[in-house]
Amino acid sequence: xxxxxxxxxSLSASVGDRVTITCRASQSISSYLNWYQQKxxxxxxxxxxxxxxxxxxxPSRFSGSGSxxxxxxxxxxxxxxxxxxxxxxxxxxxxxxxxxxxxxNI
Amino acid sequence: xxxxxxxxxTLVQPGRSLRLSCxxxxxxxxxxxxxxVRQAPGKGLEWVGFIRSNIYGGTAEYAxxxxxxxTISRNDSKSIAYLQLNxxxxxxxxxxxxxxxxxxxxxxxxxxxxxxxVTVSS
Numbered sequence: 067x068x069x070x071x072x073x074x075x076s077l078s079a080s081v082g083d084r085v086t087i088t089c090r091a092s093q094s095i096s097s098y099l100n101w102y103q104q105k106x107x108x109x110x111x112x113x114x115x116x117x118x119x120x121x122x123x124x125p126s127r128f129s130g131s132g133s134x135x136x137x138x139x140x141x142x143x144x145x146x147x148x149x150x151x152x153x154x155x156x157x158x159x160x161x162x163x164x165x166x167x168x169x170x171n172i
Numbered sequence: 173x174x175x176x177x178x179x180x181x182t183l184v185q186p187g188r189s190l191r192l193s194c195x196x197x198x199x200x201x202x203x204x205x206x207x208x209v210r211q212a213p214g215k216g217l218e219w220v221g222f223i224r225s226n227i228y229g230g231t232a233e234y235a236x237x238x239x240x241x242x243t244i245s246r247n248d249s250k251s252i253a254y255l256q257l258n259x260x261x262x263x264x265x266x267x268x269x270x271x272x273x274x275x276x277x278x279x280x281x282x283x284x285x286x287x288x289x290v291t292v293s294s
Binding site for chain 2 (some may be wrong): 067093097098100102104109110111112115116119121153155159160162163164165166167170
């Protein structure tokens with residue numbers, strides 16, 4: 067099975083900051099990497115699919131990059147509604163695995 | 173508007189079985205795979221399994237943690253997907269989400285239900 071790790075596990079940031087979250091896969095997954103945002107008590111929401119494609123309706127301050135084993139989610143000009151937990155997920159092969167999450171705190 | 177709504181038992185005794193439904197609307201159900209993802213209280217997301225559209229054979233795949241105990245099925249005429257999980261233990265206590273699987277490039281969960289909390293307890 068392909069394992070995914072994320073770093074950091076949590077971070078503190080302020081409104082207006084630029085935030086970067088890293089996801090690493092245990093083997094090459096090409097660009098089959100997705101990012102989800104989950105706010106407390108809510109279902110997750112797809113933000114980025116296929117490493118760098120912005121999901122319809124997601125704000126343009128979210129961007130993704132990477133291929134192979136190393137991927138990055140970047141949030142520029144952090145807004146109050148962006149404080150949440152972010153998960154990466156590989157879809158290269160089943161079982162589809164999620165990273166452990168990165169909590170973005172105020 | 174795409175909608176997915178989970179329903180089913182919320183309190184189940186250990187050793188018993190669980191059947192959840194995912195009722196959908198707002199899209200052509202038969203064109204999409206459907207997946208189930210769960211989240212134990214205070215923990216991260218865990219993929220449970222998914223079922224392909226009948227266009228691709230309607231076959232299902234499952235996580236190792238539930239394989240042998242789980243069946244995901246679909247009824248395209250009713251636009252409903254199902255999750256059956258047998259021999260429940262306390263480790264199955266979680267919020268269970270149903271997701272539509274988009275596949276523009278790779279598979280991703282582009283729409284989620286609100287989730288249903290299942291508690292396994294005597």
